[in-house]
Amino acid sequence: MKWLEDEIIKRGKILDGNILKVNSFLNHQLDIELLNKMTLLWFDHFKRKHPTKILTIEASGIALATLLAQRFNIPALFAKKGSPSNLGEAYHTDIYSYTRNEYQTISVEKTYLNENDSVLIVDDFLATGEAARGLINICKNANCEIVGIGTVIEKGFQHGGDKLREDGFDVYSLEIIESMDSSTGKINFR
């Protein structure tokens, strides 16, 4: 998507450690018009799979999940970090956070996912695929179908998306970055 590449180049910032900072429109300040253009692409790609629920993980996935759920006219659901004391019976799984260098539990109440659900997973970034794997685990525990995985920016050089595709998942990333260089600011898209 030319327009999205342009936005990433114009408004993104490459930090050391292969971090692409897109705080100006995707995961701190939210440019709703832009997010709506993103969710339209997911909608067109996944609509014939008739998802019943959009699943994401707090916090950066929530705005995207909300706008996509609005298009499909279905509920969104976000996995909570930790094991909040006021959750009922819940599915839990641990995901590894490379930025925090530790495992973190995520939780979804059992009431909100079951074998009749067809789940579309969305998130802002896909790198090693840890977060997506965590959400997949939860869906598997709930015996629900996973119709696909939508992400905005996939870090192709971390290969999480490739492995998910090898495992048969329909992964639709709006942009896949093959390499980026914090010294020159240059981004190569796949």
Place this chain on the structure above:
Amino acid sequence: MKWLEDEIIKRGKILDGNILKVNSFLNHQLDIELLNKMTLLWFDHFKRKHPTKILTIEASGIALATLLAQRFNIPALFAKKGSPSNLGEAYHTDIYSYTRNEYQTISVEKTYLNENDSVLIVDDFLATGEAARGLINICKNANCEIVGIGTVIEKGFQHGGDKLREDGFDVYSLEIIESMDSSTGKINFR
């Protein structure tokens, strides 16, 4: 709002410790149609104040901020919990979390708030007002105007909203709960 009282009574659950659990539509699973009805009420109330930005705090406020920002056609911005290492120069403030029994830092990058902004603060709940006070502090540090505070459910018996109104803020809570009883499940609205 009769329809919202009905939803809270039908779908909410009162837990010990004055906790009202509305995970089925507001802060775990998200009923987008219902959330859109909520944001329309805020929009009508605050539109003549012409906000330039919607400000909330991760995670439960994000869906509401997103849908309200969509109505106003302005950006949303969510304060991040902690002091993420990839934030640039940021405003920080500490808020007390009664559920965690500890202070927690929240952060907003300085780039995204300045003296030209008219900020509308929104969140799902208003109880002691700690989260709102934190966001107000950040706005004050950024020298921006606060046009009002929109919340879905105010726990009137914890008086955070009353104090904010005494301080001159335009606080518009869609529902104010005067009391609730976990043994009977009875909720009294103001």
